Amino acid sequence: MRLAHAEAFLGEPTDPGYHSESTPSLWHDPTVVSGIGMAIHVGGGLTGFTDRTLRATTSPVGGLWSARGVFGTRVPLALELAYVGTVHQIDSQLGPQSATLLGTTIEAAFRYNPFPRSPLMPYVFAGVGWQRYSIDDSAFKVSDTGIARSDDLLVLPFGGGLAYRTGSIIADLRGTFRAARDQNLVLETPADSLHTGNGAFAPMHTWDASMNVGYEF
Secondary structure, eight states: OHHHHHHHHHTOTTOTTOOOTTSOBTTBOTTSTTSSOEEEEEEEEEEEEOSHHHHHHBOSSEEEEEEEEEEOTTSSEEEEEEEEEEEEEEEOSSSSOEEEEEEEEEEEEEEEOSSTTSSEEEEEEEEEEEEEEEESOTTOOHHHHSBOSEEEEEEEEEEEEEEEEETTEEEEEEEEEEEEESOOSBBSSHHHHHHHTOOOBOOOOEEEEEEEEEEEO
16 A cells, blocks of 8 residues: 555656656657657659640659658658659750750658558658759750750648558658749740740749658667
C-alpha cells in the first residue's frame, strides 16, 4: 500500500501525463533511432507544363528524377529538403530547331502526416524553392526562336502523397503542382513580341507525378 502511494506521489505509472522512455508520444517515437523518423528517398516519374504555350512548345510529358530527405516521418509535422531534375524536348516557335530543356529544382517544404505511425501514411505538403531551366543548344536565342537559353524562377510547390512503410523501407507515391514566378523563357506571342520589341513570357507552372523508395531510421 505504501509503495502504491509513493508511485502516485512521484508521478509514475498512475500519472496519465507520464511517459517512460519506452512509451511513444506524439512528437517522439523511441522505436526509431532518430526519435522523430528520418528518411532518404530517391525516385522518378513524369512531369509537364500547364500553360498552353509551353505545352505546344515542349514534349507532352518529360522525365523526372529526385532525391529527398525527410525529417519527421514519425511525427505529425515533417520537413522535406529535395533536389528534382527534369528533361523535356523543346521546339523553336519561329523555325525547325529543337533542343533539350533541362530543369534543376532545389526546394524545402513542410509536410503534414495525420497518421505518422501507421503503415499506410497519407500526407500533404507545401513549400518554396528555386528552379533553373537551361537549353543545351547555343543556337537557341530569343531573336531566332522566341525562347531564351536559360531562366531562373521562384517556385511554390504543394501537393499530396501516400506512403507505405514496411520495416525500415518506405515506398511513396506523390503528386506535385509548382506555381512559378518571374518567368523569362518562352514568349507567348513571339512574332508580335519581336516586331514590337516587348512582350509577355508564358507562365512556367508545372505538375509532376513520381514514385519514390526510401530508407527510414
